[in-house]
Amino acid sequence: MIERRGILALVAAAGIGAGTVGFGKRLAEMVPLTSRGRRALHPIYGNANTPEWLRDGKTDALKLNPQWTVRHTVDLQCHSECGLRVKIDRKTGRVQRIIGNPYHPNTRSDYVPVSTPMVDTMRLPGTVCARGNAGIQSAFDPYRILVPLKRKGARGSGQWQPITWDQLLREVCDGGKIFADTGDTASKDIDVLGFRGLYAKRAEMMDTKAPELGHRTNGLVFQGGRIVGSRMAFAQRFVHTFGSVNVFDHVNICELSHHVATRHIYPGVNMTQPDVREAKFILYWGTQPGNANFPMQTQSRFVAEARSKPDGLQYVVIDPVLSRGGVVGDRADWVPIAPGTDGALALGMIRWIIEQKRYDARYLACPNQKAAEAAGELSHTDASHLVIVDAAQPKARTLLTADLAGLGKAAGKGDADRVVIDVATGKPAKAAEIAVAEIDYAGTVNGIAVKSAFRLLREAAAEHTLAEYAAICGVAEQRIVSLAREFTSHGKQAVSTMYRGVVKHPNGYYNGAAVLLLNLLVGNLNETGGLTTGGGGYGVQTGPYEVMSVPEAAGAAFGVTLPRDGVRYEESSEYRAKVAAGQNPYPAKRPWFPLGFAMFSETLPSAIARYPYAADILIWHKATPLYSVPSQGNPEMVAAVKDPKNIPLIIAVDIVVGDTSMYADYILPDVSYLESWCHVDTYPTTLTKGTGLRWPMVRLTGTTADGRHFCMEEFLIDVAKRIGMPGYGEKGIPDSAGKYWPLNRREDWYLKATANLAATKGVGGDVVPPATAEEIAIADLAPFQKDFASALKPGEWPEVLGVMVRGGRFEPASGAREGSKLSHRFTSTLHFYAEETATTRDSMSGAFFHGTTRWVPPTTARGKPLEALDDPKQWPFTIVTLKGALQTHSRLSSNYALREIMPENGVRMATSDAAKLGIQSGDWIFVVTPEGRRRARAVVVEGIRPGVISFNAGYGHWGYGASNYDIGGQKVAGDAVRRAGINLNPVMRRDPDVWQMSLMDLVGGSVVFFNTRAKVEKETVHA
Amino acid sequence: MPEAGLAERTAAAARMLLAPPDPALLAALAGAAEAPVEEEQARQDFYDFLCVLQSGCYVPPYVHVLARAERKGEYWHFPPPRFDGGDGLRLWYDAGGFDPASLAADPLIAGANRPLDHLGFVLAFLARLLADAERQPEARPLAATFIAQTLGPGTDLFADLLAGSESPYASLLGRGLAELLGDLRAEFPDPEQAAEES
Known part of the structure; x- marks a missing residue:
């Protein structure tokens, strides 16, 4: 046995070591360090990093700290996709900090115009939420796989x-x-x-x-x-x-049914949002400020700003669960509705509003946009347009057209070929040609039985009494009336908006349509404080380059x-x-x-x-x-x-x-997301036009032999080239002159899309200036340009670098409004009646879908009511999911900074329910559904409707580093932090009649998250 | 003990902390081992004890983590490493022109965003400082300060936990480290403590 002292000496004697060459001349630079002792590095900032910017004490001018590179990109820690400012160590390439990109509309109310030099934005950092800040841990996750x-x-x-x-x-x-x-x-x-x-x-x-x-x-x-x-x-x-x-x-x-329901009313539009900052009253259905929505942090900030004004916003959250943004108190309230019954509550409100004539009749009587604008309105609806209701008619369920009405040929098609009853004459007329039309009509035109779209809604709403609606949705009749009265007490500055809580049900489409149709009754679209379809994004697929074009493959996919x-x-x-x-x-x-x-x-x-x-x-x-x-x-x-x-x-x-x-x-x-490319449009909430650019802040995956980093794009390019697909390799991307450019690496494609973004026509104040030498230095883009110089024409580089430096292209905040109007206005006809839906059949029953909304109880695909499928007496709880501020999706379990704040989710249940079952917070319980059982911690709260249990999404992983696996013979052990908590998705209800299909909304296409019945059992013996 | 030997032993320790053992290293250690150290097992032990957070026997080789170790019952609890947990060392490294990324380290350790206070990095840096101290007396206070600031009680805990493990390789490493830490402190006493005592 050798003497202990010799163990490392043996290794050293064999010449094995990590190097002992000294520091030589640099030693002198280290001497001042000895005076620091154990004190912090800075009397105020401790051992914090140095800041990105250095201020000249005499001139107050700022310049970049040469230690850092500063770049702008777009987040993907949730689907808000906020602009990010990323601080990168110039020497190590390590991401040190993530904050908000002040050019991006999500991160500041007064975001910075793209014409502003980057150095002038130093004092104006944007804000991102905790998820955004924590994103470094997604990219630098120790469980990342870096080779195939x-x-x-x-x-x-x-x-x-x-x-x-x-x-x-x-x-x-x-x-x-x-x-x-x-x-x-x-x-x-x-x-x-x-x-x-x-x-x-x-x-x-x-x-x-x-x-x-x-x-x-x-x-x-x-x-x-x-x-x-x-x-x-x-x-x-x-x-x-x-x-x-x-x-x-x-x-x-x-949230598919949300999009489909929105398209029902706003043709071709997937999403609308409130003009939050100027609204006086907002109904948030199935969501709440501070939880997942589009974009979460921006919407929350706008709500806070609006609520703090002297005559500012009041809002009501309608959701079975009260969460972070669902405040009860001054100017905020919560309606704990029964899951999946939003349509009943909305239809109850619609019924009362119509009966009390509190809708905007003048607005609804405008049958076309020209008439609406003449009346001072900013949008128009089909409220007065006539629908063929005679089932024997070949064109039954469609909107009446001029030729069927005996009015001759119409000047246009679709919404330009509608028939109404002219209030001035009491006779049928082409909707496009008159100023004021009857909105509540049932009768016969040219021998065809018709009703106005508004009448159809009125009749659908009248299918149940207020008392019946109240019984269905679990909201008192008086409360339904007070919500309807309040909603119709603010002119056009009231909005009914929703997210997925409303629509992830078998009847989700109809729920969503009912919630959105409230807006048409007050005529709030395009109005300050009303509803908006937003400014949209800039196109990136066409322009100097046709990046999607592969002429040899046109029509190949069908x-x-x-x-x-x-x-x-x-x-x-x-x-x-x-x-x-x-x-x-x-x-x-x-x-x-x-x-x-x-x-x-x-x-x-x-x-x-x-x-x-x-x-x-x-x-x-x-x-x-x-x-x-x-x-x-x-x-x-x-x-x-x-x-x-x-x-x-x-x-x-x-x-x-x-x-x-x-x-x-x-x-x-x-x-x-910190290594990838993507062009992402902004959301309607910010009112302006914008497209963010995500581009690699760092490069972490392994590389191909020619130095490209492994990723989806390089894989698809190489597969295409290997099997001889057109559109890849040397003859890759056509430009507008017909010349082909190579597509051998992802930058060949994304840089051209960025050139399209830079070149596309603007809307004023949104032309991105060429990147200056200083900006190129700040973002350290010179090596990048050198590496990919051949991907663009030389004259395109300055503007493309300008877009990269700013993290996208954005219309200035000043472009949001024109006086009392919103600048970006949607002027197509808004639909009470969706002809496409009405003429589409349910593929399981053969019945037509409804063209206007009505209360439709949730069923299986074959029409069995869910109440009959799983008896509520046996299964007294309904499971709903929650997307909180710290974890909205499946993929943030690697973010230990977030997990330190909320290590587990648990199953939330109401205090009254817990008391009946003898359960306290922290107790182990079993959630049992017809599909299985899961063990979880109980979280007992007041803010949830009795009979409902809820879990925060994103916990209870079995993969993503949560379980053991083996790579090349090396064990990789799963991490309990990632396993923590509960995911009830696997025990949610399947449709009994279709193999392995979840419960589904057959109209809107959504899978059902909120209609699984369950029972809760307290664990009596801890395993 | 001559300082050159201390520098080389420190470098040897750094090597053992940064990369899995190879036949040459195991051959060198053979004289110290009570029984033959099997290479495949030693490599696995390197990963389990020093690299893989969830192996069940992982002892985090990060100074900032070791400094916050807590004993709970029979177990030691370590907080999660933070990627910026060792950033206080950046000034030292920068002043010395020392780049941890240049060391021959296993990819699990050398990847981007790893804390700078990995004991392998720390000891590699210290080895160079000690090599200077051998030639330049003015480096001795520097080395003493660095040792006092960086190699706190947590590093002794680290060495002890390894030394007490059932893994022959980890145990040898732990024993060697414990020895080295003692010799370093003896040779380079904490300047502040020395000043107080005088």
């Missing part, structure tokens, strides 16, 4: 082998028995088609008996999670060029999507064959969603059920359906995903081994 991984063993075995980029490309492109080396008996003999094999079938039909299904290449399916803007466009360009229509993001698990959205079942060969055989064509094998899009929740079960066809290659891009889709994480579904016969090749593109990507065959390392 291939599974060893069976899918989901948790065994991974690092592989090279070349091996990844070779195997997934060329296919064959690529799993022979995995040791998995289930897949070793499967001959995988691969990208090349599937692409070779691009001229073959999926099913010659069903040509509407398109080509075999629809077997490529891209299921995206959090992918938006131009990054989504990049993916679409690849998938469409490949010949597939199957490229989706996550919308139907988010057919019905795998989840059957955007197309009617009645157009399918399946339907026609059943009819030809004399069979009842209903129900379809699985529902079709003609009004929906991005049907995320239906992708996996449809692929596995091979309806309407199978998937050959599934790409999950930061998608986690098994974690985030209600009911989809159940054992049967997980087993089906693990069976390679169902989907032969699954490639996950992810930043970690996630809750779903853990079941993939390959995981391709993707870039985090």
